[in-house]
Every structure is written in C-alpha cells, then in structure tokens.
Amino acid sequence: AALTHIDAKGEARMVDVSAKPATERTAIAEGRVLMSKATLALIESGQAKKGDVLATARISGIMAAKRTSELIPLCHPLALTKVTIDIATDEKLPGCIVRASVKVTGPTGVEMEALTAVSVACLTIYDMVKAVDRGIRIEGIHLVEKIGGKSGHYHAAE
Amino acid sequence: AALTHIDAKGEARMVDVSAKPATERTAIAEGRVLMSKATLALIESGQAKKGDVLATARISGIMAAKRTSELIPLCHPLALTKVTIDIATDEKLPGCIVRASVKVTGPTGVEMEALTAVSVACLTIYDMVKAVDRGIRIEGIHLVEKIGGKSGHYHAAE
C-alpha cells in the first residue's frame, strides 16, 4: 500500500481523477461534543425557546461542507447536491451528537465534506457554550457510512 | 449562568466586545488522529523522506486558524500574531497528536482559533491516509491552556 496523495518523490499532490466517471456518492459522518450536565441543560432550555444554539451549529456545518476544498489542501472542489446536519442532545453523554449527510454526483467521494461539516458544527457548539464550561471535548469524529464509488458500500462497525 | 452568545430573546448574536481592552492572549489546543499501526508506518516512512503528510497538515492548520471567524458564525475576526502547529506521531495510540498554539493582542481570546487549527490539521491527516484506512477516528479535541483575558490562566487537568 502507498499514500495516494503523495507521489513517488514523497510530495503532496491533488490526485488526478479526470478518468473517473461522475457517479452518485453519499457519505455520513458523526462526532460528539461532551460537556457538563448543566451546560447541556442551558442548550436544551435554549432549544425549547428558539433553538438558536443548535440552529447556528447546523448552519455552520452546512456552510463548512461547501468550503471543504478550501480548507483541506488536497481535496477536489465538488458541486455538492445535498447537505443535512442532525444534532441530537443526549443526557447520558452528556452532550450533543452531530451527524452530517452529504451527497454529490462526481468523480470522488464526499467523506471529507461530511467530516468537515461535523467538525465545524461541533466547534460551533463549543464556541457557544465555552464561556460557561471550559472542559468541553470533541470526540469520536468518524465516517459512519459511504455509498457509491469504486470501493463500494462501507458501514462502520458499531 | 446564561449563554453569552444568545440574547434575552434566545437569538444568536456576536457579543459586543468593544469595551474590552486589547490585551495579549494565548490559547493552546490539542487533538488526536487514531489509525492502524500500518497506516502510521506509512506516514512515518513518508516523514523520513520528505515529510509532506505532516507538513501539509501543519500548513492546513495554520491557514485554518486565520479563517476561524469565517467558519464559526459568532467568532470575532482577529489579527492573529502567532500560529504554530506541532504534530507528533505516537506508536502507542497508534496515531498522531496535533497541538496548536495561537496568540493575539485583542479584546477576546483565541481558543476557537487554536481548536479550529487542530481540527483542520486532523482532518488533513485523515484525508491523506483515508484511502488505505477507513477506520480512522479524530478524538480528544480540547483546550489545553489559555493565558490572558479577564478569566485568567486556565490549564486543563491531565
């Protein structure tokens, strides 16, 4: 095995995908923001009223997905056809579970777009509660599922 | 306690910091990219030669720190005076430990800039090895240390 993003001289490159057909591809990624019970309660009370903490995080994640190729140096620019972000609060963590689902019809997959959306949505939640809770951690950012492309269907083991 | 980023109507806002003095502030954040032993070996062999995997991740993290206020909706734009990214490979994880250190002379802190730099550097490492390892996870993104500002020195408990 070798790293596709590194050429024979050991140098970074944006891989040539011009010979790959444009097919439909989906990726789903997930991550968690862990916080204190009291902090989560503040988000949830906000949620009961206007929900702006989670709405802000959702929007930031959707917008970040579209800018993935600006942030990740070797990612190809792609015309995404769908981005959704779901955020669930979970009192057992306690914290929030962020899940992004991204689609494209293109020559490469959208794992990085889904993972970037999750990461930025998690950071936005962090930003909004950091003044009341300094021990927040973002954990478990990973690919949940990937559909389409040469390598076929992938589903992370639980 | 209440969320500073949410006003009395429950709506998101960029907090008014115009009355806060511009003082020197530092933040250090950290995160980990967990992968298989074989994947880590590929990065390290690359590192021995030209090091482009980790160099690319470092650059992406530095550049992302500068774009934090574009990504995180309620972050204030800040003229950062220093950004460094250190990435260590660790065979016990196995994986990479990414640490960002950011400085500013300004009215607000730079936690989000350090955390964004770490997140994007981790995502870039992920991107460069994802073709050989689908089980990669980004874990433990958190604030390590914060110096300056009204709330004083903070150091995360080990």
Added chain:
Amino acid sequence: AALTHIDAKGEARMVDVSAKPATERTAIAEGRVLMSKATLALIESGQAKKGDVLATARISGIMAAKRTSELIPLCHPLALTKVTIDIATDEKLPGCIVRASVKVTGPTGVEMEALTAVSVACLTIYDMVKAVDRGIRIEGIHLVEKIGGKSGHYHAAE
C-alpha cells in the same frame, strides 16, 4: 405548501437535488440605487472620464455571483457559465438601475446568484458615493425572468 428548505422537524437543510437532471437555466434580476441628482452627476462625470464607479460595481457583482453559495447558507454550489451586469444611470430616479444575467447548466436555478450579484453591485455603488450622500437607498431587488427548470419560464409582471 411547505418550505422546501425546512424539513419535517422544522430544521434548515440543503435540499437534495441529486435526482434532478443538469439542464440549462438562466435568471435575470434587477435592483435600483436611489440617490440625489448631484450624486448621480458625480458618477456620470466619472463615467464620462474613466467609468471606474460603474466598472467597479460591475466587477463586484460578477465576483459576488460566484460566491453566492458561500453567502447564502442553503444555496448549492454551481459552476456558473455566464455572468453579466448592466448598469444604467437614470436621471428620473435619480439613480442607477442594476441588472444581472446569470446562466448555469445544473440541477438547480440561479435566481439567488443573479439577486446576489445585483445586491453586491448596488452596495458597491453605495460605498463609492456614501461620503457625499447619506440618504442613498437600495430598492426593488427582484427576479425579472427565469428560464429553464421544472417550473418553466417565469417573467415578472411589470
């Protein structure tokens, strides 16, 4: 009727357009910048010489059309195939009439791109004359015509 950009839970999403065919679509939008007669005369005398006020506004509008999906959270990124901006000065307003025409071959329309181009071109005219006229207003930003897509040809009533 329901809002397509809001899902069943009431949450914002970028609509899935992956099943829609890529077809040619055009949108034309318009807006007006109202100012005093004296201010308009300054623009027109500039126009007689080098035209940099209107040239700057045209360029800003063309560039803004390309960044629509960065600005409008739920817009899909699209590879625009044409953007033109026409600006006419009108002494009866008095002021400027800005019209943008945008084309794409893609799964969604380009109304927002045309409207964003008009808005930013109007703001740029505002910026260039605001030092001499504080009562400027931007009015009547609307879709003039839309060609292509499932919903067919639309032409705004006069």
Added chain:
Amino acid sequence: AALTHIDAKGEARMVDVSAKPATERTAIAEGRVLMSKATLALIESGQAKKGDVLATARISGIMAAKRTSELIPLCHPLALTKVTIDIATDEKLPGCIVRASVKVTGPTGVEMEALTAVSVACLTIYDMVKAVDRGIRIEGIHLVEKIGGKSGHYHAAE
C-alpha cells in the same frame, strides 16, 4: 464635492485611512423583504416551531458582515467588535424587517458592514421562501443611524 474612492485620474482606490485615529463607531442599517400573506404565514408557523428560517437569516447576516471587505472592492478590512441582526415579521407589509447593528474600534465607519449584513439576511429569507412565492421583493435597504467618526452622529429622517 468629489468621490473619495476615485483619484484625480478617475481611477478606483482604497482610500488611505492610516492617519485617522481608531475610535469607536457604530452603524445601524435596515431593509425589508416583501412577500404574500400566505408566505409570511409559512415563516411564522416555522417560527413558532423551530424558527430556522429567521435563525438561518440572522446567522447569514452576521457572517456576511465579517466578509464585507471581501465583497465590496474598496472597503477596508476591519476587526468588528459586535454584530447583531434583528428580524421582525410584519403582517401589514406583509413581510420581514431586517435590522443590523455593527460596531468597530477603527479608523473608518461600518455602514457597509451593516448594509451588507442586511442585504445578505434579506437574500437568505428570499432563498428560503422563493419556491412558494416568486414575487418577493427586497426594498428599502438604507442606513438608519451612524455614531462616531469625524462626521458625527447621523440619524435618517423617518
């Protein structure tokens, strides 16, 4: 009178503000999105539930304020210290009234930042309801109030 953004040769320039002191400046701008009664009802029912239409517009406006100098060619980059967006629904219009308030401590004012925030928030509302209402118009984008700077306090006449 002459246009400050145009030099003696008639060419656009970013004005030299290096000799101007950094002082606190505020700008408030406003605009309206006019739509049918039925469309407004859809936004308001959404508002009753989760409010994502207006929350999305607020976030887009705050983020756009921070990117003003990227969009408006001759605007100076500024480290904004506050951005808030208030959106009221008004059944008499019928439609939405968008108001932005922006602050900075700097050598130039923030009218363009407030006006850009209003414009983009209006465009985002437009985007979210355009599928059910094609006759939407954005009207009356103007400066409401300006505090600070050499020219002193300005308040638009009603």
Added chain:
Amino acid sequence: AALTHIDAKGEARMVDVSAKPATERTAIAEGRVLMSKATLALIESGQAKKGDVLATARISGIMAAKRTSELIPLCHPLALTKVTIDIATDEKLPGCIVRASVKVTGPTGVEMEALTAVSVACLTIYDMVKAVDRGIRIEGIHLVEKIGGKSGHYHAAE
C-alpha cells in the same frame, strides 16, 4: 480581433460558455524565483532536513489553483480534477523553478488556474526567504503547454 472579455459597449463580462461541451483540458505553466546563492543554499539545507519551504510553497500553489475564480474577476468556476506543483532548485539561476499542471473536464481551459498556482507558489517562496534577501524577483511566469479545447494543442516555443 477583439477582446472576448469585453462586450460591444467596452464593458467587462464573464463570457457565456454554456454552449461549449465539457471536454478534458490540461494546462501547464511555469515561473521562476530568482535569489542570491546564499539564500538558495538556506532553502536547500532546509530541504535536506524537512523540506518545509518547498512543501509549503507546493501546498499554497495547489490551494490557490482552486481559488482562481475568486481572484481573477472574469474566470469561470471550475471543478478541477488534478493539480500538481513541481519545484526544482537551480544553482545556475540561482533560484527555484515552479511548474504547475492542472486538469479539468469542463467548458473552458485552465491556463489561469495553472498560472495562478505558479504565481502563489512563487510568492510563498518569496515570503519565506524575504527576511534574508530583499532583492528577490519573480520572473518568467508563462504558459508552457495547453491541451484540449477548440484551439487545440499549444506548446510554447523554447
């Protein structure tokens, strides 16, 4: 002959390419950064160790290629399928030779993307050594080769 980017009124426009088929196109561009022998030696000693000067320049060039349509006002946005940057040090110049190769499947060519990648990679090298050498010059940025499109194969004369 007439300038395609200027219409009959003498005004800038983004040319309509909607009727042109999407075909594979490649462009290769080159430029040089000239510096003193001592400065080049510093880069090469760095290169012997970790190579971060040239790695940073390579990454900056790849990322700039993707942002060409944001920088060059009348460029069409394109979904690039390949970007590589090669940098050779040359003791006879003395200095660095930067070469970019860009591919797309689209309705227009990618000369500007290759030239922008070269320019930004050259500027990044300049930035990293400017503190030790103020006489650096960037020279000879030009198109080397162009494949595909209506005008056929072009190869610059030596």
Added chain:
Amino acid sequence: AALTHIDAKGEARMVDVSAKPATERTAIAEGRVLMSKATLALIESGQAKKGDVLATARISGIMAAKRTSELIPLCHPLALTKVTIDIATDEKLPGCIVRASVKVTGPTGVEMEALTAVSVACLTIYDMVKAVDRGIRIEGIHLVEKIGGKSGHYHAAE
C-alpha cells in the same frame, strides 16, 4: 542567517510578532505583463473608450491585497489602511507596468500584500487578453520600496 519562517526542527510556522509594536508601514511593488504590440493596442483602444481591462485589473489587485493572508500560508492577517494600483501601458515593452502601494499600521510589513496585489492584477490582464495572444509573460515582480519597521527604509537599486 536562518529562515525566520522555519523553526529549529525545520518546520514552517507563523512567526510570533506579538512583541513588536504596531507602527506605520508602506510597501510598493511592481511587475510587468509583456505582450505583442497588437494586443497592447487592443487594451489601449478599450482604455480610450471605457477602460474596463485596466479597471478590472486594478480592482482585482486591490481585492487580492486584502486576501494575502488567505493565500500565503505564513502571512499574518493585517487590517490594511490603503491599497492603490497604478497601471501604465508602455509601447516599448510592449505591455503594461503594474505598481501597487499598500499601507498598514501593524506589527509586520506589507511587502507580500503589495506583491500579491501586483501578481493578481498582472494575472487579470493576462486573462483578459489571453484569447488573442498566447505568448504573454509576466516578468519582474519585485519590491520597489519599503518604509517603516525595524529594518528601516529600503529602495531597490535601479
């Protein structure tokens, strides 16, 4: 001598400038676009009429100066206080001479901002005439003058 942008481990970093005072700094840079006599005549005839070729290039250079820290990985973000671009046509070259002048009050200089402005303005001229002239070259991008900062006044030898 050592490279300030590379640390003791040979790794790229954004240098810590937090201890440097904010002082006024100016940089002037220059570059040339060489083309055929016939191509230059096309620009000049355009210039006589509306001047959109050179106006577009000027605007692109001003806007690029503001985005320097996004393009050049280790550049500090700076709140520029002035950017001007002068473009002269020269029949002896034949071609265009582009000169940028940039100011800031900050802890670091603005050479890179002036050089980036020149580079992008040159690329924009290239873009607008490339369809009629494939042999265009960008030459001689260099720092002309630098005022302010610890290293004092610098003026390039003729």
